[in-house]
Amino acid sequence: MQLGYSDDQRELFDAFEQFFVGESPISVVRAAEPLGFDPSLWAKLNAMEIWGSHVSLQQLCVIGETVGRSIAPVPFAEHAVAARLLQREDVDTGSVIAGLSLRETDVGGDWTLVPNGAIADIVVGIDGGSLVSVESSAPGRSPRNHASAPLADRNVAEGTRTVLGPRTDGDRAVAEWKAITASMLVGVASRALELAIDYATERHQFGVPIGSFQAIQHSLADLPGSIDGARLLVSKAAAALDAEVTGSTADVNLNEIDDPIVLASMAILFAGDVAAMATDRSLHVHGGYGFAEEYDIQLYYRRARGWALVLGDPAAEAVSLADRLWPSDIAGGH
Amino acid sequence: MDFELTADAAAYRDLVRAIVAEHHTPAAVERQHRTGTFDNPELNRALAEAGLIERAVPGLGTGDPIELWILFNEIEKAGAPVDALAVAVMIAGVVQRVGSDKQKAEVIPAVISGEALICMGYSEPDVGSDLASLTTKAERDGDEWVINGAKMWTTMAHVARWVILLTRTDPTLARHKGLTMFLIPMDTPGIRVDPVHTMATERTNATFYDDVRVGDDCRLGEVNGGWTVMSIALSFERGVMGGTNQGVPLLGHTVEWAQSSGRIDDRAVREKLARVAIDNHVAALLTQRSAWIAASGGLPGLEGSMTKLFASQAYQKASGWFQQMAGAQGLLQLHEPGAAADGWIEYDARHAPVMTIYGGTTEINKNNIAERHLGLPRARR
Numbered sequence: 001m002q003l004g005y006s007d008d009q010r011e012l013f014d015a016f017e018q019f020f021v022g023e024s025p026i027s028v029v030r031a032a033e034p035l036g037f038d039p040s041l042w043a044k045l046n047a048m049e050i051w052g053s054h055v056s057l058q059q060l061c062v063i064g065e066t067v068g069r070s071i072a073p074v075p076f077a078e079h080a081v082a083a084r085l086l087q088r089e090d091v092d093t094g095s096v097i098a099g100l101s102l103r104e105t106d107v108g109g110d111w112t113l114v115p116n117g118a119i120a121d122i123v124v125g126i127d128g129g130s131l132v133s134v135e136s137s138a139p140g141r142s143p144r145n146h147a148s149a150p151l152a153d154r155n156v157a158e159g160t161r162t163v164l165g166p167r168t169d170g171d172r173a174v175a176e177w178k179a180i181t182a183s184m185l186v187g188v189a190s191r192a193l194e195l196a197i198d199y200a201t202e203r204h205q206f207g208v209p210i211g212s213f214q215a216i217q218h219s220l221a222d223l224p225g226s227i228d229g230a231r232l233l234v235s236k237a238a239a240a241l242d243a244e245v246t247g248s249t250a251d252v253n254l255n256e257i258d259d260p261i262v263l264a265s266m267a268i269l270f271a272g273d274v275a276a277m278a279t280d281r282s283l284h285v286h287g288g289y290g291f292a293e294e295y296d297i298q299l300y301y302r303r304a305r306g307w308a309l310v311l312g313d314p315a316a317e318a319v320s321l322a323d324r325l326w327p328s329d330i331a332g333g334h
Numbered sequence: 335m336d337f338e339l340t341a342d343a344a345a346y347r348d349l350v351r352a353i354v355a356e357h358h359t360p361a362a363v364e365r366q367h368r369t370g371t372f373d374n375p376e377l378n379r380a381l382a383e384a385g386l387i388e389r390a391v392p393g394l395g396t397g398d399p400i401e402l403w404i405l406f407n408e409i410e411k412a413g414a415p416v417d418a419l420a421v422a423v424m425i426a427g428v429v430q431r432v433g434s435d436k437q438k439a440e441v442i443p444a445v446i447s448g449e450a451l452i453c454m455g456y457s458e459p460d461v462g463s464d465l466a467s468l469t470t471k472a473e474r475d476g477d478e479w480v481i482n483g484a485k486m487w488t489t490m491a492h493v494a495r496w497v498i499l500l501t502r503t504d505p506t507l508a509r510h511k512g513l514t515m516f517l518i519p520m521d522t523p524g525i526r527v528d529p530v531h532t533m534a535t536e537r538t539n540a541t542f543y544d545d546v547r548v549g550d551d552c553r554l555g556e557v558n559g560g561w562t563v564m565s566i567a568l569s570f571e572r573g574v575m576g577g578t579n580q581g582v583p584l585l586g587h588t589v590e591w592a593q594s595s596g597r598i599d600d601r602a603v604r605e606k607l608a609r610v611a612i613d614n615h616v617a618a619l620l621t622q623r624s625a626w627i628a629a630s631g632g633l634p635g636l637e638g639s640m641t642k643l644f645a646s647q648a649y650q651k652a653s654g655w656f657q658q659m660a661g662a663q664g665l666l667q668l669h670e671p672g673a674a675a676d677g678w679i680e681y682d683a684r685h686a687p688v689m690t691i692y693g694g695t696t697e698i699n700k701n702n703i704a705e706r707h708l709g710l711p712r713a714r715r
Contacts, residue, residue, distance in 0.1 A: 002336040003626040212711040217704030225640030229616035322604035
C-alpha cells in the first residue's frame with residue numbers, strides 16, 4: 001500500500017510542473033483563447049515523448065494534474081487516449097493530432113462537440129456499433145464556448161473511416177479519458193485553492209488580511225480534503241485501468257471497488273464536483289476581482305465546468321454509474 | 335500509488351468480517367437501541383478471543399495502523415457499534431506508550447480480552463472546543479490526589495471500568511501546560527454518573543467528581559504532561575479508528591428500501607445512490623490514507639481532520655437526501671409499519687448530525703485545517 005505519490009511519481013510531477021510553469025504561463029493560456037490551443041506549446045510538449053503505450057495511465061494522470069494546474073492549452077486527455085488506440089508513429093510524435101469523441105455518432109453521422117474536434121487530424125469514436133477512426137481535415141475553429149476549448153462537431157462521412165475494434169474498446173477509451181480529465185480537474189482545483197490562499201493572505205480589509213476571517217477560512221478549509229480524496233480516487237481508477245487483469249468488483253455494501261469503468265466514472269463525477277466547488281469558493285474569496293477578466297481565477301472557473309461538462313450532464317453520468325452498480329435485472333426486484 | 339492490501343492484511347480483514355457477521359445480530363442491535371448503550375460485548379469478546387484486538391492496539395501485537403483501520407472499518411461498515419471499543423483500544427495504546435508497569439498490567443489485558451471499556455473525560459459542561467481552559471482540579475494531598483470537577487460527554491461511563499481524566503494540576507502555568515492525565519477506576523468513591531440522552535438514541539453521560547481521592551499510581555504520564563498524553567491519543571484516533579464510513583450501512587439500507595419499494599427504477603433515486611457510493615468510497619480512501627501515513631511513521635493529524643470533515647459532512651448530506659427521497663415514510667422510526675428501510679433511514683438522519691460534532695466539530699476542524707494546513711493567518715479568538 002502506498003497512498004501518496006511514489007518517488008517516481010513525485011519526480012514525474014515535479015518535472016511536468018516545472019515544464020508547464022516555464023512553457024505555459026498564464027499569458028500563454030490567455031493568448032490561446034478562444035480556441036484553447038497553442039501549436040508552439042504543443043510542439044514542446046511532444047518533445048517530452050509522452051504519447052503512446054509506453055506511458056501508463058497512472059503516469060498520465062500524474063502529468064494530467066500539472067496540465068490542470070497550468071490550464072495549458074493542449075488537447076492532453078484526448079490525444080493521450082487516442083494515441084494508445086491508434087499506435088501510429090505520427091500520432092505518438094504529435095505531428096498528427098488525435099481526438100476522441102465522447103459520444104456515438106448521431107443520425108447524421110456527426111460526432112457532436114468532440115473535445116478537441118477543432119484541431120484533431122484524426123478522431124476516434126463509436127460509430128455503427130464499432131470503435132472507428134476517421135481521418136479528415138480539422139476545421140481549425142470552434143464555436144465560442146465556456147471553457148475556451150477547441151470543441152467541434154466532426155462527421156464520419158467526411159474522411160477515411162477505419163474500424164479499430166468493438167464498441168467495448170470505445171467504452172474503455174472513454175473511461176481512460178474520464179480518469180485523465182479527472183486528474184486535470186484535480187489540478188484545476190488545487191491551483192484554484194492556491195490562488196485563493198495567496199489572495200486571502202495579500203488582500204487586507206478592516207486592517208487585517210481577509211484570510212484571518214473565519215468566513216473565508218471555513219469556505220476554503222473544505223477543499224484540501226476533497227481535493228486529496230479526488231486525487232486518490234483518480235489514482236485508484238488509473239491503477240485499475242492499468243492492471244492487466246481487469247477487476248470487476250464493485251460491492252458498495254463492503255465499499256470494495258476495483259472495476260475500472262466504475263472507478264473512472266466515480267473519478268470524473270467527483271473531480272468535476274470538487275473543481276467546480278474549489279473554483280467557486282476561490283472566485284468568491286477574490287470578491288469583485290474574481291469576475292474581472294484581468295484575474296486568473298475566472299480562467300480556472302470556466303475550465304472547471306467546461307472540461308467536465310463536455311462529457312454530458314453529470315446526472316446522466318451518475319445514472320449510468322448506478323446502472324453498473326445496481327444493474328437493471330436487480331432494479332425493481334422483490 | 336498502490337491500493338492493494340498485503341495478503342496478511344486481507345486475511346485479517348476477512349477474519350474480522352466473519353466475526354462481525356456472526357456477532358452483530360438483530361438481538362444485539364435491538365438491545366443497543368433499547369438501552370442506548372452502543373456497545374456489543376459479545377462481539378468484543380469474540381474479536382478478543384481471535385487475538386484481533388491485541389493485534390490492533392498501537393504499540394502492541396503487530397501495531398500496524400493498517401490493521402487498526404481495517405478492524406474499525408469492518409465493524410463500522412457492518413453497522414455495528416465502533417466507538418466504545420475504539421476508545422478502549424486507543425487508551426490501551428496510550429497506556430502502552432506512557433503508562434506505568436502496574437497500569438499496563440491492569441489495563442491492557444482487560445482491554446485486549448474484550449472485557450473492559452474505558453471512557454474519556456476531556457470536555458466539561460462549560461469547556462468544549464477550547465479544551466485547554468478546562469477547570470476540573472486535581473490537587474496533591476500527601477501521597478494522594480484529590481479531584482473535583484465535572485466532565486461532559488463521557489460516553490460509556492456507566493459501563494466503563496476506567497475513565498481517562500484530564501485535570502488541571504497547576505493553574506499558575508500556561509493553560510495547556512498545567513494539565514495532568516489520570517486513569518481512574520470508575521468505582522472510586524466520589525464519582526457520579528448522570529445519563530445524557532441524545533437525539534440519536536445513544537446515551538452518553540455527565541460525570542461528577544466530588545473529592546475523589548486516588549493514589550499517584552493513577553496518574554498517566556508526567557505531572558503537567560496531560561496535553562501530551564491527550565495528543566498521543568488523538569494521533570491514534572484521527573481519521574483511522576472509525577466514524578468515517580457511516581455512509582456504507584446507510585447506503586445498503588437505502589438500496590434495500592429502493593428495491594423493495596420499486597423506487598430503484600427512479601432516475602433521481604439512482605443518481606443520488608450513485609453519488610453517495612462515490613462519497614463513501616472517497617471517505618474510505620481518505621481514511622486508508624491516514625492509516626497509511628500512520629503506518630509509515632507519520633502523524634496523520636491534519637489528514638485525519640480533513641477525513642473527518644469530509645466523511646461526516648458527506649454522511650449528513652446522504653442521510654438528508656435519502657430521508658427526503660423516502661418521503662413521509664422517511665419519518666417513521668425503527669420497526670414501525672411502513673417505515674422506509676424499516677426505520678434505518680430515519681435513524682441515520684438523527685445520527686448524522688451527531689457525527690459532525692462528536693470528536694471535534696466541523697467548525698473546529700475547519701479552523702485547524704485553515705491555519706495549520708492552508709497556512710492562513712490566525713483568526714481572532
